[in-house]
Amino acid sequence: MSSVDPDRTDPRPGPSRRAPERQRGRATVRRSQVTTSTTDQRLLDTRGASDWVHTDPWRVLRIQSEFVEGFGLLAELPRAVSVFGSARTPAGHPEYEMGRRLGGCLADAGFAVITGGGPGVMEAVNRGAMEAGGLSVGLGIELPFEQRLNDYVDLGINFRYFFARKTMFVKYAQAFVILPGGFGTLDEMFEALTLVQTRKVTRFPVVLLGTEYWGGLIEWIRGTLGSTGKINPGDLDLVTVTDDVDLAVRIIVETASDAAPPPLDDLASPAPLES
Numbered sequence: 001m002s003s004v005d006p007d008r009t010d011p012r013p014g015p016s017r018r019a020p021e022r023q024r025g026r027a028t029v030r031r032s033q034v035t036t037s038t039t040d041q042r043l044l045d046t047r048g049a050s051d052w053v054h055t056d057p058w059r060v061l062r063i064q065s066e067f068v069e070g071f072g073l074l075a076e077l078p079r080a081v082s083v084f085g086s087a088r089t090p091a092g093h094p095e096y097e098m099g100r101r102l103g104g105c106l107a108d109a110g111f112a113v114i115t116g117g118g119p120g121v122m123e124a125v126n127r128g129a130m131e132a133g134g135l136s137v138g139l140g141i142e143l144p145f146e147q148r149l150n151d152y153v154d155l156g157i158n159f160r161y162f163f164a165r166k167t168m169f170v171k172y173a174q175a176f177v178i179l180p181g182g183f184g185t186l187d188e189m190f191e192a193l194t195l196v197q198t199r200k201v202t203r204f205p206v207v208l209l210g211t212e213y214w215g216g217l218i219e220w221i222r223g224t225l226g227s228t229g230k231i232n233p234g235d236l237d238l239v240t241v242t243d244d245v246d247l248a249v250r251i252i253v254e255t256a257s258d259a260a261p262p263p264l265d266d267l268a269s270p271a272p273l274e275s
Contacts, residue, residue, distance in 0.1 A: 070157060081175045082175070083122075084115070084122075086121050095180050103136070109249050113136055117138020118149075126153050139165050189206070204255075207242065
C-alpha cells in the first residue's frame, strides 16, 4: 500500500507554509488578496487618479464606524492604563520582562491594560496582565506587513485608521506608561505629553520606564527645547522617568485615587426649592 503525503491531499497549508495574512479592519485576507497598501495610506495619498475626489466622502462612513465600534467595545471598560513599547523586543529580554511585570502589577492594582495588541513589549504587558487575572486589551492596526493580535489579548479590535485608534488609547486610559520603542512609541509619547501640556486631558500621568534608554532624549528636551524657550520650565514635570515598576504603578494609583469622585454619602444634598 503506497503512502500518501497529507500535504498533497489537504488543501490547508501546514504551519511551515502558512499563507500570508492581513487584517483589513474586521476582515481577514490571505494569499492573492493581500495588498501592500493600507487604508490609511490610500486615504492620505492623493497622487494619481482623481477617484479619491469621489470616494473620500464615503470614507467618512467607514471612519465613523471605527469610532462607533471602538466606543461600543470599550464603553464599559474598567479604569485602565495604556502602555506602549517596541514590537521588536524579543521574549526574555529585560525590557520584555519589565513589561510583563508591569502588566501584572497594574492588574493587581485593579487596572486593565491597553496596548497596540502586537508582539514585543505589547505582548509582554498583555501577558503579564492576563497571568495576574486582569483584563488585557489590544487595539490593533492595519499595517503593510503581516500582523495579528497577540495571544494574550482578552478584548481586541483591529482599526484601519491610526487616528481612530489613538482616540481609544487616550479616552479609555487614566495614564500612559511608555517602555523603550521606536517611531510609533515616540509618536504616542509626544502626543500624550502634548495633550497634558495643552490641558486637553488633566491629571494624566505619563511615565517612561528605562532611565538609560530615555535619558538622552530627556537631556535633549531640557538642554535644547528648554534652554531656547520652546517649552515652559515646568513642562518636563509632566513626565516621570524611572526604572522602578512599583513606583510607576504607585504614581498611577495615587493620581487615580485623587481624581476619583467623592462617595455619594459625601455629596451635599441639593438645597430645597423655595416656595
